[in-house]
Amino acid sequence: MKLAFRLLSVVAVLIAAASVTFFAQLMVPGDRATTILNLQNGREQEWTASELGPVNEKFGFDNPLVVQYLHYVGGLFRGDLGTSYTQYQSVNSVIGAQIVPSLVLTASALVVAWALAIGVTLLTVKRGRFVTGLGSGWETFAASLPTYWVGVVLLVVLAVKVPIFPVIGGSGAWGTVLPVLTLAIPLAGFLGQVTRDEFDKVLDQPFVTTARTRGMGDTAVRLRHGLRHAVLPGITLSGWALGALVSGAVIAENIYGRPGIGQVLVTAVNTRDVPTVSGIVLVVAGVYVVANVLVDISYAVVDPRLRSHSRLATA
Amino acid sequence: MSALAPSLRLPVVGLARLTALRARPSTVLALGFVGLVVVAAVAPGVLTDRSPTAIDFPSALAAPSWSHPFGTDEVGRDLLTRVIHGARLSLGIGLGATALAMSIAIVLGFAAALAGGIVDTLITRVLEVAFAFPALLLALLLIAIFGPSATTQVIAVGIGSAPGYARMVRGQVLNVRQAGYIEAAAALGHGRWTVIRRHLFPNAMRPLVAVVTLGVGQSIVWASSLAFLGLGIAPPNPEWGALLDAGRLYITTSWWLEILPGLVIVVFAVSVTTLGRTLQRRLEGAGR
Numbered sequence: 001m002k003l004a005f006r007l008l009s010v011v012a013v014l015i016a017a018a019s020v021t022f023f024a025q026l027m028v029p030g031d032r033a034t035t036i037l038n039l040q041n042g043r044e045q046e047w048t049a050s051e052l053g054p055v056n057e058k059f060g061f062d063n064p065l066v067v068q069y070l071h072y073v074g075g076l077f078r079g080d081l082g083t084s085y086t087q088y089q090s091v092n093s094v095i096g097a098q099i100v101p102s103l104v105l106t107a108s109a110l111v112v113a114w115a116l117a118i119g120v121t122l123l124t125v126k127r128g129r130f131v132t133g134l135g136s137g138w139e140t141f142a143a144s145l146p147t148y149w150v151g152v153v154l155l156v157v158l159a160v161k162v163p164i165f166p167v168i169g170g171s172g173a174w175g176t177v178l179p180v181l182t183l184a185i186p187l188a189g190f191l192g193q194v195t196r197d198e199f200d201k202v203l204d205q206p207f208v209t210t211a212r213t214r215g216m217g218d219t220a221v222r223l224r225h226g227l228r229h230a231v232l233p234g235i236t237l238s239g240w241a242l243g244a245l246v247s248g249a250v251i252a253e254n255i256y257g258r259p260g261i262g263q264v265l266v267t268a269v270n271t272r273d274v275p276t277v278s279g280i281v282l283v284v285a286g287v288y289v290v291a292n293v294l295v296d297i298s299y300a301v302v303d304p305r306l307r308s309h310s311r312l313a314t315a
Numbered sequence: 316m317s318a319l320a321p322s323l324r325l326p327v328v329g330l331a332r333l334t335a336l337r338a339r340p341s342t343v344l345a346l347g348f349v350g351l352v353v354v355a356a357v358a359p360g361v362l363t364d365r366s367p368t369a370i371d372f373p374s375a376l377a378a379p380s381w382s383h384p385f386g387t388d389e390v391g392r393d394l395l396t397r398v399i400h401g402a403r404l405s406l407g408i409g410l411g412a413t414a415l416a417m418s419i420a421i422v423l424g425f426a427a428a429l430a431g432g433i434v435d436t437l438i439t440r441v442l443e444v445a446f447a448f449p450a451l452l453l454a455l456l457l458i459a460i461f462g463p464s465a466t467t468q469v470i471a472v473g474i475g476s477a478p479g480y481a482r483m484v485r486g487q488v489l490n491v492r493q494a495g496y497i498e499a500a501a502a503l504g505h506g507r508w509t510v511i512r513r514h515l516f517p518n519a520m521r522p523l524v525a526v527v528t529l530g531v532g533q534s535i536v537w538a539s540s541l542a543f544l545g546l547g548i549a550p551p552n553p554e555w556g557a558l559l560d561a562g563r564l565y566i567t568t569s570w571w572l573e574i575l576p577g578l579v580i581v582v583f584a585v586s587v588t589t590l591g592r593t594l595q596r597r598l599e600g601a602g603r
């Protein structure tokens with residue numbers, strides 16, 4: 001019941017998001033048909049009514065706003081994101097092929113970031129002053145790095161100075177390594193900071209002492225009892241992190257010339273192709289919102305205390 | 316900025332106290348670097364007597380050396396000089412975006428918390444929708460609509476970060492409203508606005524001063540990310556983001572054009588974060 005309510009609110013948020021992108025398209029200064037013709041012909045000029053006519057008809061600009069709005073939002077339910085201003089094709093086909101490499105990049109980065117964060121946490125929490133300091137120092141440093149800078153440094157060091165990886169990544173596995181690291185390093189620092197705090201607290205808990213008195217080894221205590229608690233806040237943040245990762249993916253794809261929505265997006269922003277930008281923004285918002293619901297659900301899987309009295313609706 | 320003035324009065328006292336008390340070495344370093352950037356922004360001539368636009372073709376694309384600590388660009392302009400002269404606009408964009416974000420956040424946060432009922436529900440829902448968009452994408456949408464410029468950057472970054480602040484402001488106001496001194500002020504017969512202005516506003520905003528400090532660093536990083544994608548101020552402006560945009564063409568041959576301006580942004584962001592954290596600790600300490 002609470003889950004159904006939650007799903008309903010997700011749909012409501014997405015419709016509202018679609019409304020935002022619809023009105024964003026209206027906010028473009030000037031007449032839209034003129035803008036489209038100017039974009040397609042690469043010049044700034046006035047167009048005659050007979051030239052504007054077909055454009056207005058194709059994009060449905062003649063219809064009352066309400067009709068245009070319902071058509072746009074209705075189209076989204078059928079999976080139709082509208083028509084690009086510059087490419088004279090549906091936004092779906094512009095985005096379609098590009099979304100997969102971006103999702104691969106984002107998902108791999110999330111996995112690598114978690115692996116790095118957990119690895120560093122397990123190895124450095126409560127291991128003496130020096131090692132602990134090293135671990136938390138690395139996290140603070142990594143977390144504050146902007147994506148583009150990590151990308152540029154990795155590119156210069158590991159592709160130009162020491163040519164291990166290709167400069168232009170492409171979508172092959174070898175070319176994916178640097179883009180993934182670019183996204184994963186700042187995120188690992190961020191997740192690590194949160195996980196470390198929690199891990200630190202958990203290792204002082206009575207049940208950990210109990211486990212130790214039962215004769216459990218240090219590594220086993222860390223893996224069996226510490227980790228489960230320590231990753232909880234990180235999981236909540238993973239939903240948020242997805243948004244940051246998508247933003248980062250746009251940048252990483254541009255640095256490494258990797259195919260994906262990042263390239264399409266930046267080109268569309270440059271040519272002021274607002275329907276394409278809106279379409280991508282909306283798809284990402286959809287993925288983001290759904291991912292956050294999944295995060296709430298996975299929270300209950302990791303933390304059995306939440307299963308009996310579901311906090312899904314309020315979380 | 317005037318809306319922020321009453322809240323800033325108390326922390327300024329805090330800052331004076333901070334310098335008098337023993338500060339950590341990291342705080343001192345951070346304060347030093349931020350101070351340097353502020354000097355560069357206000358009076359770049361103090362730090363360098365070179366011109367950021369002096370073209371010198373014979374020494375084009377020279378690697379960092381004693382005479383050009385940051386190297387030179389494709390027409391031989393000294394990169395360090397350009398970074399120093401670019402500080403004003405970069406800092407301006409960061410401060411402007413944060414001020415815009417806070418202004419929106421204060422209006423929405425206070426309206427939601429004080430009006431309650433349907434206004435609160437409405438604003439909370441609007442914020443929820445805004446959270447559905449990753450911040451960079453929202454910024455890109457705004458740039459697609461209005462075209463790239465410094466103003467668009469301020470608006471894009473400001474609007475992008477406003478929802479987060481708005482939620483914090485709302486929470487703070489709801490929290491402070493419960494306090495005994497608010498009840499006492501009302502019981503003494505002070506008017507609604509007097510209570511809000513003299514008691515609620517300063518107390519609700521004080522913990523957010525640290526957040527705002529952190530926000531300035533974040534805004535600069537963000538704005539420079541947009542510029543990096545070629546969607547900010549266009550080169551040859553020496554604004555930090557524009558330097559990154561210009562340097563991308565030469566990344567495989569002249570690394571310094573990209574990495575060093577980036578490093579300045581990173582160090583500035585880290586310094587501001589360090590100061591923000593210090594401020595946070597002091598403010599929390601003062602509350603105890």
